[in-house]
Amino acid sequence: MSQPRLIICEKSGRWAVAMRRALADRTERIVEARSLRGCSRLVNLHPASIVAIEVAAANLDVVLTAVAHWRQRWPRCRVMAVVEPELVAAEVLLREAGVVAVLRATREAPAAARLVERHFAAVPAADLPLEQAILSSLPWAKWAAQPA
Numbered sequence: 001m002s003q004p005r006l007i008i009c010e011k012s013g014r015w016a017v018a019m020r021r022a023l024a025d026r027t028e029r030i031v032e033a034r035s036l037r038g039c040s041r042l043v044n045l046h047p048a049s050i051v052a053i054e055v056a057a058a059n060l061d062v063v064l065t066a067v068a069h070w071r072q073r074w075p076r077c078r079v080m081a082v083v084e085p086e087l088v089a090a091e092v093l094l095r096e097a098g099v100v101a102v103l104r105a106t107r108e109a110p111a112a113a114r115l116v117e118r119h120f121a122a123v124p125a126a127d128l129p130l131e132q133a134i135l136s137s138l139p140w141a142k143w144a145a146q147p148a
Helices: 014-022 024-029 036-045 057-073 085-097 106-122 130-137
Strands: 006-009 030-033 050-055 078-083 099-103
Touching: 006 014, 006 036, 014 024, 014 030, 014 050, 014 106, 024 030, 024 106, 030 036, 036 050, 036 057, 050 057, 050 085, 050 106, 057 078, 057 085, 078 085, 078 106, 085 099, 099 106
Parallel strands: 006 030, 006 050, 050 078, 078 099
Antiparallel strands: none
16 A cells, blocks of 8 residues: 555645645645546545545535545545635535535644644555554554564
């Protein structure tokens, strides 16, 4: 399994800048896509990633369909929605589709970064033996006894 990434799917790049600042020590794990097709390709390469996707009135239906599809095809993938101010009312629809967070302004990037860090920590390291993978996925993995 490849390492999870933060995949940012947006047209402008302003969220990418905000997230790079908030995740200063993890910027090598941030990748950008400018279209849903490009984003799907990246998720296919890194199926345990977390995606921040820009949602506007023009693409709401397409994003809802894509999120539901991604959640079904890649169950370890998580999605955050970056919404325009006029779409705050669509939060319920987005959450029902499987979005784990709805972000309204770039000043929310530090909170989103904490969510990304927790997601990265929860994904087991690639190619570990089963017992090690289980131990590393426990919330108390740091204190779990290592097998002899």
